[in-house]
Amino acid sequence: MKTIAALLAMPFALFLVAQATSAQNNSTQGDRVKSAWVLHAVSGAGRPRGYVQYQDYCSMCHGDGPGKPGTMALRAKYKGKEPALLDQRTDLTPDLIKAYVRNGLSIMPIFRKTEISDADLDAIAAYLTRDNKN
Amino acid sequence: MRVPPGVSSEDFSAALQQFEEAVGKEWVFTSDEDLAMYRDAYSPFWGEPDELVASAAVASDGVEQVQKVVRIANAHKIPIYPISTGKNLGYGGSAPVYSGSVVLDLKRMNRIIEVNERNACCLVEPGVSYFDLYRYIQEKGIKLWVDVPDPGWGSPVGNSLDRGGGYLLKQFRNHFDSHCGMEVVLANGEVIRTGMGALPGSQTWQQYKSGFGPWIDGIFSQSNFGVVTKMGFWMLPAPDSYLVGTVTVPHYNDLIPLIDILGYLENTGCTNGMPFFGSPLLARGPLGEGGPVPDAELTALLDRDQGPDPDAMDAYAAKKGIPHWNCTVSFYGGPKANQGNWEFAQEKFSAIPGAKFSFGGAYKLPLAPDVQAKFNLPEFGIPSLQMFSIGARSDTNPTPGNGHIWFSPIIPRTGEAVFEANRVFRQAAKELGLPFPPFSLPTCYWERAFIFLFGFPITHDVETNKKNRAAFKRLVAMAAEHGWGEYRTAPAYQAAVMNTYSFNNHALLHLHETLKDAVDPNGILSAGRYGIWPKHLREGAQA
Numbered sequence: 001m002k003t004i005a006a007l008l009a010m011p012f013a014l015f016l017v018a019q020a021t022s023a024q025n026n027s028t029q030g031d032r033v034k035s036a037w038v039l040h041a042v043s044g045a046g047r048p049r050g051y052v053q054y055q056d057y058c059s060m061c062h063g064d065g066p067g068k069p070g071t072m073a074l075r076a077k078y079k080g081k082e083p084a085l086l087d088q089r090t091d092l093t094p095d096l097i098k099a100y101v102r103n104g105l106s107i108m109p110i111f112r113k114t115e116i117s118d119a120d121l122d123a124i125a126a127y128l129t130r131d132n133k134n
Numbered sequence: 135m136r137v138p139p140g141v142s143s144e145d146f147s148a149a150l151q152q153f154e155e156a157v158g159k160e161w162v163f164t165s166d167e168d169l170a171m172y173r174d175a176y177s178p179f180w181g182e183p184d185e186l187v188a189s190a191a192v193a194s195d196g197v198e199q200v201q202k203v204v205r206i207a208n209a210h211k212i213p214i215y216p217i218s219t220g221k222n223l224g225y226g227g228s229a230p231v232y233s234g235s236v237v238l239d240l241k242r243m244n245r246i247i248e249v250n251e252r253n254a255c256c257l258v259e260p261g262v263s264y265f266d267l268y269r270y271i272q273e274k275g276i277k278l279w280v281d282v283p284d285p286g287w288g289s290p291v292g293n294s295l296d297r298g299g300g301y302l303l304k305q306f307r308n309h310f311d312s313h314c315g316m317e318v319v320l321a322n323g324e325v326i327r328t329g330m331g332a333l334p335g336s337q338t339w340q341q342y343k344s345g346f347g348p349w350i351d352g353i354f355s356q357s358n359f360g361v362v363t364k365m366g367f368w369m370l371p372a373p374d375s376y377l378v379g380t381v382t383v384p385h386y387n388d389l390i391p392l393i394d395i396l397g398y399l400e401n402t403g404c405t406n407g408m409p410f411f412g413s414p415l416l417a418r419g420p421l422g423e424g425g426p427v428p429d430a431e432l433t434a435l436l437d438r439d440q441g442p443d444p445d446a447m448d449a450y451a452a453k454k455g456i457p458h459w460n461c462t463v464s465f466y467g468g469p470k471a472n473q474g475n476w477e478f479a480q481e482k483f484s485a486i487p488g489a490k491f492s493f494g495g496a497y498k499l500p501l502a503p504d505v506q507a508k509f510n511l512p513e514f515g516i517p518s519l520q521m522f523s524i525g526a527r528s529d530t531n532p533t534p535g536n537g538h539i540w541f542s543p544i545i546p547r548t549g550e551a552v553f554e555a556n557r558v559f560r561q562a563a564k565e566l567g568l569p570f571p572p573f574s575l576p577t578c579y580w581e582r583a584f585i586f587l588f589g590f591p592i593t594h595d596v597e598t599n600k601k602n603r604a605a606f607k608r609l610v611a612m613a614a615e616h617g618w619g620e621y622r623t624a625p626a627y628q629a630a631v632m633n634t635y636s637f638n639n640h641a642l643l644h645l646h647e648t649l650k651d652a653v654d655p656n657g658i659l660s661a662g663r664y665g666i667w668p669k670h671l672r673e674g675a676q677a
Contacts, residue, residue: 029245029247030245030246030247030248030257030259031245031246031270032244032245033244033245033246033262033266033267033269033270034244034266035241035244035261035262035263035265035266036265036266036269037263037265037286037287037517037519038265038269039265039268039269039272039516039517040269040272041269041273060265060287060518060519061519061522065507066507066520067507067511067518067519067520067523068519068520069519069520069522069523069526070522070526072523072526072527072528073526073527073528073534074527076527076528076529076531076532077527102167102170102171103170104175104536106526106527106534106535106536107522107525107526107534107535107536107537107538109175109176109221109223109227109537110170110171110173110175110227110228111171112171112172112191112220112228112239112241113163113168113171114161114193114239114241114242114261115219115220115241
């Protein structure tokens with residue numbers, strides 16, 4: 001009986017499919033997404049310049065909480081001499097940050113300009129050096 | 135200016151100018167500084183003359199630009215190498231297989247064309263990452279899950295074309311199998327759509343896979359026959375609840391029925407989540423990760439040339455009071471169905487004397503944020519970068535390398551094969567001077583075969599990399615001698631692996647080459663990818 005009921009329902013189901021997919025898929029259609037390695041969109045309201053870009057591109061590895069390999073690695077490297085969280089550091093320079101992003105380090109790979117633009121990288125560098133004394 | 139091999143400076147200059155006209159000057163990269171970003175960060179040839187590098191990179195935005203770039207390349211016979219997100223680390227990054235090719239970077243193609251909740255499918259461009267797609271469906275409140283690989287910063291298109299795997303139900307874990315329809319730019323610049331997409335005005339491109347006539351989608355995966363510019367995928371309607379449980383069995387040889395019973399449960403649809411094997415005795419998981427180094431007695435038992443003696447292993451396990459194996463099974467669906475299936479699974483596993491069960495919990499989905507931390511997020515369709523914890527610096531890994539590359543043979547889904555693979559690879563590792571975990575358990579991405587995953591460290595030390603390259607190729611050959619082949623590999627080893635798929639004097643490779651010559655007569659697309667070389671490079675090109 002279940003099979004017969006399913007068969008009887010098919011034309012209606014197929015009609016729904018047709019309605020749902022009637023938009024054709026030309027190359028310029030669709031929603032552009034802002035590519036980022038983050039689970040939720042981040043607001044920059046009231047935040048320093050570069051906060052959003054840092055969250056978008058760096059926080060999944062270098063953020064706080066469990067499952068963050070970058071933070072784990074820096075904690076093991078500095079053993080408390082420097083903060084494990086990059087955004088608490090005050091000794092990084094913009095050039096050093098950019099060199100790491102563009103050349104990679106250890107298992108951190110290289111990031112191309114099509115992934116992180118120069119403008120976004122400038123913003124990340126500004127954010128991570130915002131509290132530097134010099 | 136770098137120039138691709140076999141191309142004159144004049145031709146290349148003319149092509150670069152035309153590329154700039156096609157995509158915009160800012161999206162054609164030729165400086166050494168920019169091209170360094172297209173190196174494979176995990177290259178086993180890092181810093182050596184044989185490192186695979188690009189002569190230029192061109193970043194297209196949209197299928198029309200891809201067509202233009204391909205036509206220009208074809209006219210000037212410029213080798214090009216399309217990448218989607220270039221994050222296929224461990225199996226190759228953004229560097230071309232044929233050194234000196236121009237990388238066609240598709241990361242800017244970041245459109246989600248459609249996510250259809252009613253039919254649980256989507257259509258995306260190659261630059262869309264799993265993170266992007268996840269965030270999109272979350273922000274729109276769409277009740278679908280995407281099966282993500284680990285790590286999740288690659289693209290559904292790229293990962294599927296490389297035939298990667300994920301963590302949800304079995305019909306989604308094989309990412310190429312879960313695709314439905316593609317759009318491809320051929321070497322002459324022509325666009326085709328596969329499956330129902332070939333029907334003008336089709337309304338079922340992402341609902342029915344095979345269309346009419348030969349179903350050719352497979353030839354665009356792990357190959358170099360076209361540039362895939364759109365791809366559809368089936369998605370999982372957000373399940374209602376999740377249940378997880380673990381069966382533990384005491385004896386060494388219990389792994390054999392454990393795997394057989396699991397196969398029955400998976401293939402009859404009882405358990406639908408990805409299973410995971412572990413060993414309490416050896417403190418090992420599927421990637422060799424785990425606890426303390428075994429004591430001398432256990433090491434001696436495992437080191438036996440003919441493989442461990444089951445009776446001796448059982449005596450050791452009994453003395454320690456620790457069981458040999460466990461398997462975690464999971465269930466997605468209605469809570470009552472999950473509970474019933476878990477009870478049935480226990481009934482079946484109880485055929486193994488001494489089997490014990492632990493209930494890991496039943497959870498309403500989506501998981502509450504405080505519960506999420508207990509789990510591996512990809513098992514809930516949530517992308518993560520946690521996988522990099524395995525190779526990153528840590529207290530137990532104070533001197534990390536510069537990446538890793540995976541040796542990943544497919545072996546039969548039997549306990550006997552797991553034992554034999556461990557015997558063979560352990561012996562090989564000893565001979566080749568490689569680190570090898572005390573015992574390696576397989577990963578269960580595919581429901582009909584196992585995959586073994588061994589991470590080869592990548593360093594910036596030339597001599598170490600040379601030694602590891604030789605060892606990798608030796609392992610490929612040894613695996614093939616036992617009837618085990620890699621499912622996927624990095625550019626440095628693609629020809630070597632393809633060479634092992636040699637039935638009837640390499641008849642399959644000859645067919646690949648015949649197709650290659652027919653669809654890409656100038657051999658411009660991804661020369662050498664997966665061991666398939668165009669005619670003019672077949673002689674002497676496969677080092």
